[in-house]
Amino acid sequence: MDVVVAGQGYVGLPLAVRAAEVGHRVVGYDVDQHRIKQLTAGESYVEDVTSSRLRAVNGCGAYRASADDAALAGFDIAVITVPTPLRGGVPDVSYIEACARTLGGHLRPGATVVLESTTYPGTTEELLLPVLEQASGLTGGVDFFAGFSPERIAPGSTRWSFEGTPKLVSGIDAASLEVIKSFYDGILHTTVPVSGTREAELAKLIENTFRLVNISLVNELATVAAALGVNVWEAIDAAATKPFGFMRFTPGPGAGGHCLPVDPAFLSWKVQQELGAPLRFVELANDVNRQMPAHVVQRLVDGLKGRGRPVAGARVLLLGLTYKINATDLRESPAARVAALLTGLGAQVRGAEPNLPHGTTALGVPLVDATEQELAASDAVVLLMDHDRFDLTAVEKHARYVLDCRNRLRGPNVEVL
Numbered sequence: 001m002d003v004v005v006a007g008q009g010y011v012g013l014p015l016a017v018r019a020a021e022v023g024h025r026v027v028g029y030d031v032d033q034h035r036i037k038q039l040t041a042g043e044s045y046v047e048d049v050t051s052s053r054l055r056a057v058n059g060c061g062a063y064r065a066s067a068d069d070a071a072l073a074g075f076d077i078a079v080i081t082v083p084t085p086l087r088g089g090v091p092d093v094s095y096i097e098a099c100a101r102t103l104g105g106h107l108r109p110g111a112t113v114v115l116e117s118t119t120y121p122g123t124t125e126e127l128l129l130p131v132l133e134q135a136s137g138l139t140g141g142v143d144f145f146a147g148f149s150p151e152r153i154a155p156g157s158t159r160w161s162f163e164g165t166p167k168l169v170s171g172i173d174a175a176s177l178e179v180i181k182s183f184y185d186g187i188l189h190t191t192v193p194v195s196g197t198r199e200a201e202l203a204k205l206i207e208n209t210f211r212l213v214n215i216s217l218v219n220e221l222a223t224v225a226a227a228l229g230v231n232v233w234e235a236i237d238a239a240a241t242k243p244f245g246f247m248r249f250t251p252g253p254g255a256g257g258h259c260l261p262v263d264p265a266f267l268s269w270k271v272q273q274e275l276g277a278p279l280r281f282v283e284l285a286n287d288v289n290r291q292m293p294a295h296v297v298q299r300l301v302d303g304l305k306g307r308g309r310p311v312a313g314a315r316v317l318l319l320g321l322t323y324k325i326n327a328t329d330l331r332e333s334p335a336a337r338v339a340a341l342l343t344g345l346g347a348q349v350r351g352a353e354p355n356l357p358h359g360t361t362a363l364g365v366p367l368v369d370a371t372e373q374e375l376a377a378s379d380a381v382v383l384l385m386d387h388d389r390f391d392l393t394a395v396e397k398h399a400r401y402v403l404d405c406r407n408r409l410r411g412p413n414v415e416v417l
């Protein structure tokens with residue numbers, strides 16, 4: 001079929017390339033001209049799609065990238081994989097709206113539009129459908145098919161590939177569900193039909209809210225463990241030996257990224273809209289999560305004071321600035337808040353981030369190598385992300401004082417979060 005994937009990011013590009021590989025004629029549509037240039041040159045900027053895979057589908061004409069909406073003409077199925085950020089705590093669905101309007105201009109009878117972007121329950125039927133109908137003059141469920149199928153990309157995972165991860169599929173009606181299910185059945189191993197688009201929208205939010213709530217639970221436990229005189233890390237490991245009814249999460253400087261601090265807020269916002277009060281679990285989880293960077297800084301200030309060093313003027317080295325271990329993404333990284341708070345207290349902050357280009361600055365701090373000299377010259381070192389590329393033994397050996405937010409280090413100079 002003629003397939004359009006609108007939005008060629010970490011969700012859209014793997015989907016587009018896979019669809020091309022199984023025989024569809026695919027247009028990877030994106031408004032970012034720089035991305036289109038890279039894609040056309042066969043350069044992938046998404047870790048889960050190698051440039052050689054991209055060049056293979058580019059070369060045979062199965063895939064082409066375009067920012068020109070004329071390239072959308074005649075699509076049989078269009079998949080929307082655009083961002084849904086928060087703007088001041090409020091869901092921003094303007095990218096979905098803009099994309100729907102563009103697609104609506106090319107929507108023909110018998111075609112299908114699928115939304116994949118993570119969003120609040122009701123978006124497909126209350127926002128996407130009316131915009132498509134208004135832009136096309138057609139009627140959903142009569143002239144064209146529509147539905148929702150949330151993404152489940154595990155960025156960088158070697159265990160879970162795009163085609164190996166079960167995919168929820170839903171439609172505005174049975175006929176839409178059938179068309180959408182057969183599309184995904186053609187490109188991945190397992191589809192899971194859901195009776196309505198709202199159930200599929202909510203399922204995705206449950207997946208991420210589950211993670212945020214449980215990560216915030218262990219984070220709050222970490223903030224009270226010292227007062228309880230308990231090693232929370234060991235207690236969590238002990239609990240994790242329970243072979244049923246438990247899933248292990250570990251404390252850290254705060255859950256970052258463009259999913260966990262964002263998606264649950266979509267759910268809470270919708271509940272607030274409908275009921276006038278937010279979803280309390282999400283509000284509490286967000287509060288705890290937002291507090292974690294300040295808690296890390298407080299522990300550091302106390303640790304320096306205990307060593308006779310005021311934080312003002314102290315040289316602090318942050319290890320790991322990205323939002324997740326081994327990730328290259330800085331979005332919503334807790335390190336940003338840690339660096340800002342420490343700088344505000346007069347500390348001289350440097351960052352070591354092996355997953356980012358050398359010699360630049362990130363999150364407002366100069367990037368350095370975590371050399372022995374750098375470690376030894378720091379009044380305090382904070383292990384925020386235990387990237388595989390760090391030499392943790394060197395940190396244990398050469399750092400005078402380390403606040404370890406990942407329970408990876410041992411030694412008299414180490415304090416665990």
Ligand code: SAJ
Nearest residue numbers: 152153154155215249250251252255256257259260323324
């Ligand atoms: N984190 C902890 N403790 C934990 C687990 C995670 O502090 O025990 C932190 C991480 O450091 C990170 C944040 O939480 O800052 C989020 O981590 P994550 O593992 O949830 O990864 P994300 O946000 O990149 O993406 C998640 C992934 N879901 C997983 O089940 C791993 C990803 O596969 C999903 O596609 C994505 O949510 C999404 O879009 O739903």
